[in-house]
Amino acid sequence: DTGVSQDPRHKITKRGQNVTFRCDPISEHNRLYWYRQTLGQGPEFLTYFQNEAQLEKSRLLSDRFSAERPKGSFSTLEIQRTEQGDSAMYLCASSLARFGGGEQYFGPGTRLTVT
Amino acid sequence: DAKTTQPTSMDCAEGRAANLPCNHSTISGNEYVYWYRQIHSQGPQYIIHGLKNNETNEMASLIITEDRKSSTLILPHATLRDTAVYYCIVRVAGSGGSNYKLTFGKGTLLTVNP
Numbered sequence: 001d002t003g004v005s006q007d008p009r010h011k012i013t014k015r016g017q018n019v020t021f022r023c024d025p026i027s028e029h030n031r032l033y034w035y036r037q038t039l040g041q042g043p044e045f046l047t048y049f050q051n052e053a054q055l056e057k058s059r060l061l062s063d064r065f066s067a068e069r070p071k072g073s074f075s076t077l078e079i080q081r082t083e084q085g086d087s088a089m090y091l092c093a094s095s096l097a098r099f100g101g102g103e104q105y106f107g108p109g110t111r112l113t114v115t
Numbered sequence: 116d117a118k119t120t121q122p123t124s125m126d127c128a129e130g131r132a133a134n135l136p137c138n139h140s141t142i143s144g145n146e147y148v149y150w151y152r153q154i155h156s157q158g159p160q161y162i163i164h165g166l167k168n169n170e171t172n173e174m175a176s177l178i179i180t181e182d183r184k185s186s187t188l189i190l191p192h193a194t195l196r197d198t199a200v201y202y203c204i205v206r207v208a209g210s211g212g213s214n215y216k217l218t219f220g221k222g223t224l225l226t227v228n229p
Binding site for chain 1: 147149156157158159160161164200202206215216217218219220221222
């Protein structure tokens with residue numbers, strides 16, 4: 001499978017714990033995005049990378065959230081001191097910058113439940 | 116990016132054409148119309164995009180009105196697997212500046228019935 005992969009697919013954690021999600025983009029894609037989706041809503045942008053550089057972060061991304069993309073390959077999204085409001089689907093997408101970035105390829109998402 | 120308006124839900128019979136409308140009356144001249152869909156429990160999937168000419172690919176056709184204030188996504192022969200939430204997104208062309216993200220609304224839930 002040459003698509004975007006995410007791990008884990010599901011995560012249940014207790015409030016206050018830290019969690020980390022991983023995203024592996026399509027190998028030749030230099031742009032990587034993180035979105036969050038809550039029930040009944042469309043995905044909301046969180047942050048994006050071009051190669052290893054994090055170029056933009058949404059105001060939705062509080063200081064408890066941190067994302068990295070070492071060496072411009074896979075990316076991780078960490079949430080510290082999780083809260084119940086963090087429960088959501090976390091989606092990763094990748095694209096090629098030369099196509100304008102409008103065609104983004106999404107992974108299956110990681111569903112986080114904070115109890 | 117311009118705002119879009121879509122119906123909350125639509126039904127379609129299997130084998131018939133599904134026509135999904137989108138209103139984007141404040142669209143600017145340099146904004147493209149993109150369509151994505153999201154099947155339950157999966158990530159969104161790119162379908163098609165266009166600027167002002169009608170576009171067709173293996174998945175769907177996109178019809179944009181001459182004034183570009185609205186568009187219609189057409190699935191010519193809907194199947195049960197086309198049941199999904201369909202998102203219409205208007206986005207500035209190119210990859211510079213702040214043009215990196217997709218802004219999703221709530222979309223249209225299309226239910227294809229047997």
